[in-house]
Amino acid sequence: MAEDAAREASFRAITTLKARYFRCMDTKDWAGLEAVFTADLVADFRDATPVHQPEMLIHGARPYLATLAPMLQQVVTVHHGHMPEITIEDADHATGIWAMEDWLWPGPESDLPFRQLHGWGHYHEHYRREGGDWKIAQIRLTRLHVETQ
Amino acid sequence: MAEDAAREASFRAITTLKARYFRCMDTKDWAGLEAVFTADLVADFRDATPVHQPEMLIHGARPYLATLAPMLQQVVTVHHGHMPEITIEDADHATGIWAMEDWLWPGPESDLPFRQLHGWGHYHEHYRREGGDWKIAQIRLTRLHVETQ
Amino acid sequence: MAEDAAREASFRAITTLKARYFRCMDTKDWAGLEAVFTADLVADFRDATPVHQPEMLIHGARPYLATLAPMLQQVVTVHHGHMPEITIEDADHATGIWAMEDWLWPGPESDLPFRQLHGWGHYHEHYRREGGDWKIAQIRLTRLHVETQ
Numbered sequence: 001m002a003e004d005a006a007r008e009a010s011f012r013a014i015t016t017l018k019a020r021y022f023r024c025m026d027t028k029d030w031a032g033l034e035a036v037f038t039a040d041l042v043a044d045f046r047d048a049t050p051v052h053q054p055e056m057l058i059h060g061a062r063p064y065l066a067t068l069a070p071m072l073q074q075v076v077t078v079h080h081g082h083m084p085e086i087t088i089e090d091a092d093h094a095t096g097i098w099a100m101e102d103w104l105w106p107g108p109e110s111d112l113p114f115r116q117l118h119g120w121g122h123y124h125e126h127y128r129r130e131g132g133d134w135k136i137a138q139i140r141l142t143r144l145h146v147e148t149q
Numbered sequence: 150m151a152e153d154a155a156r157e158a159s160f161r162a163i164t165t166l167k168a169r170y171f172r173c174m175d176t177k178d179w180a181g182l183e184a185v186f187t188a189d190l191v192a193d194f195r196d197a198t199p200v201h202q203p204e205m206l207i208h209g210a211r212p213y214l215a216t217l218a219p220m221l222q223q224v225v226t227v228h229h230g231h232m233p234e235i236t237i238e239d240a241d242h243a244t245g246i247w248a249m250e251d252w253l254w255p256g257p258e259s260d261l262p263f264r265q266l267h268g269w270g271h272y273h274e275h276y277r278r279e280g281g282d283w284k285i286a287q288i289r290l291t292r293l294h295v296e297t298q
Numbered sequence: 299m300a301e302d303a304a305r306e307a308s309f310r311a312i313t314t315l316k317a318r319y320f321r322c323m324d325t326k327d328w329a330g331l332e333a334v335f336t337a338d339l340v341a342d343f344r345d346a347t348p349v350h351q352p353e354m355l356i357h358g359a360r361p362y363l364a365t366l367a368p369m370l371q372q373v374v375t376v377h378h379g380h381m382p383e384i385t386i387e388d389a390d391h392a393t394g395i396w397a398m399e400d401w402l403w404p405g406p407e408s409d410l411p412f413r414q415l416h417g418w419g420h421y422h423e424h425y426r427r428e429g430g431d432w433k434i435a436q437i438r439l440t441r442l443h444v445e446t447q
Contacts, residue, residue, distance in 0.1 A: 004303045005153045011310065012160065019232035022248060023271070026293055076294050078269040080231045080248055082378045083317035099320060099378055103269070105294060120376040120401070122321070144324055145374050145403060154302045161309065168381035171397060172420070175442055225443050227418040229380045229397055252418070254443060 010088050013134045014096060014127055021136065022079050030069045037061035037136050038128055044140035049117065050148060074110040078103045081123065092129040097122055100141070114148040121145075159237050162283045163245060163276055170285065171228050179218045186210035186285050187277055193289035198266065199297060223259040227252045230272065241278040246271055249290070263297040270294075308386050311432045312394060312425055319434065320377050328367045335359035335434050336426055342438035347415065348446060372408040376401045379421065390427040395420055398439070412446040419443075 017036055024032035037043075043064045045056040058064045082099040089095065104117040126138035166185055173181035186192075192213040194205040207213045231248040238244065253266040275287035315334055322330035335341075341362045343354040356362045380397040387393065402415040424436035 004307065005157075008157055008303075008306055008310070009153065012157070015232075016234055019234045019246075019248075022232050023234065023246065026248075078248075078250070078293055080250065082231065082380065083313075083320050085314055085317045085321065097317075097321065099317075099324075099376075101376070101378065103294070144376055145401070154306075157306055158302065161306070164381075165383055168383045168395075168397075171381050172383065172395065175397075227397075227399070227442055229399065231380065252443070 006091070007088050010094060010129075010134065011086055014086055014094060015084060017127070017134050017136065018081055018084070018096075018098065018125075022081055025072075025079050026077050028069075028073065030065055033068075034061050034065045037064070037139075038130060041136065042138045044138075047143055048119070048141050050146050071112070072104075074107040075112060076105040076107070094127040094134070096125045096127065098125070116149045117146065118148075119143060119146040155240070156237050159243060159278075159283065160235055163235055163243060164233060166276070166283050166285065167230055167233070167245075167247065167274075171230055174221075174228050175226050177218075177222065179214055182217075183210050183214045186213070186288075187279060190285065191287045193287075196292055197268070197290050199295050220261070221253075223256040224261060225254040225256070243276040243283070245274045245276065247274070265298045266295065267297075268292060268295040304389070305386050308392060308427075308432065309384055312384055312392060313382060315425070315432050315434065316379055316382070316394075316396065316423075320379055323370075323377050324375050326367075326371065328363055331366075332359050332363045335362070335437075336428060339434065340436045342436075345441055346417070346439050348444050369410070370402075372405040373410060374403040374405070392425040392432070394423045394425065396423070414447045415444065416446075417441060417444040 020032065021036045023029070024036065039061055040059070041061040041064055043058045046053055048056065058067060079102045080100065082101075084096050084098050086094060086096040100121055100123055102117070102119050104112065106112040106115065121141055121143035124140045124142065125136055127134050128137040129135070169181065170185045172178070173185065188210055189208070190210040190213055192207045195202055197205065207216055228251045229249065231250075233245050233247050235243060235245040249270055249272055251266070251268050253261065253263075255261040255264065270290055270292035273289045273291065274285055276283050277286040278284075318330065319334045321327070322334065337359055338357070339359040339362055341356045344351050346354065356365055377400045378398065380399075382394050382396050384392060384394040398421055399418050400415070402410065404410040404413065419439055419441035422438045422440065423434055425432050426435040427433070
């Protein structure tokens, strides 16, 4: 029973962590977003856009934010996550798959090469508990479909 | 342990309450929708549309429904909620933030000044337990983006 | 308390089951999709498209997959589920309503009579536990709105 309750608490903590990920991303709370990741984050967004981008495999939460924040600062974004499949591996490790949908509307000062991006896919993630708090340690995005205008 | 179970039960009850909110809204079950709110509901939808509407701050579940039901009766609507961040404050009070997306397709007899609205944003909510049932006591919608045609 | 924990475990198992339903559908893992259903599945998708299709009431997981897999093999699909209302009826039976949204993009070799379908609605489901595993025993899709191009 104690184990069941601990597992439920981990599920809840990881889903709330991912909710913070989305809200911080879309409200451009970059410090809040960095705080959902472990310092040694591995972020793999090489296939996020229709063109494969080798440089979008990034090691470290700080380097990832240093790339992401300037890229999105002039872009209205919406990222939604759905239907998690979370596996608790042990007290401090878990994995998850999330369905997702996103929209990007670059503003006039953005360098992004489209007026709108609308995408669908899955996040494949690893979580690690540090000092009692679950964090995202690895994140990789695969796509089902992407439309750009 | 008992406390953990009670918290989990509250999380579950609040997410199911919000699910009823969406289903009653989109199936036009106005009595069912009124029942998800406390009688003293504060509903703030002043920024739901591209034009700020001061009159869309409404006190009371009954007045809110009296405004909403005729406005949406001739409109096909879809409202989806995602990724809650729920905080249980005490046995009878909680708050929550939900990501959301909505579509409105006014029918030919609707007075709404668009053919379609597609919006994204967040609900910011307060919940209160009354007679054992969680209800929505405050709801406020903020927008990331709205498109109308 | 033991009962509460068992109920939470059932909620979690059913939501994860439905997540597998969506992921297997959209990644075309047909064996994985068949495994989320009871063998005696009743699948009612007669109103999934703008034209009522009497033949889309199918009895049996195998016959359903035998219809679905060839229909979708040449189609990029996204199906997202939201905001479940799940009722645990007893240790081995439950029901659920899910809000949903889907997109279909038929490829050049598909027979489907549209270039794109975008739909919204609700799944109405019955679940049954067999050998310890929750499965979908009945699924029916109702629509709020469907757009085809």
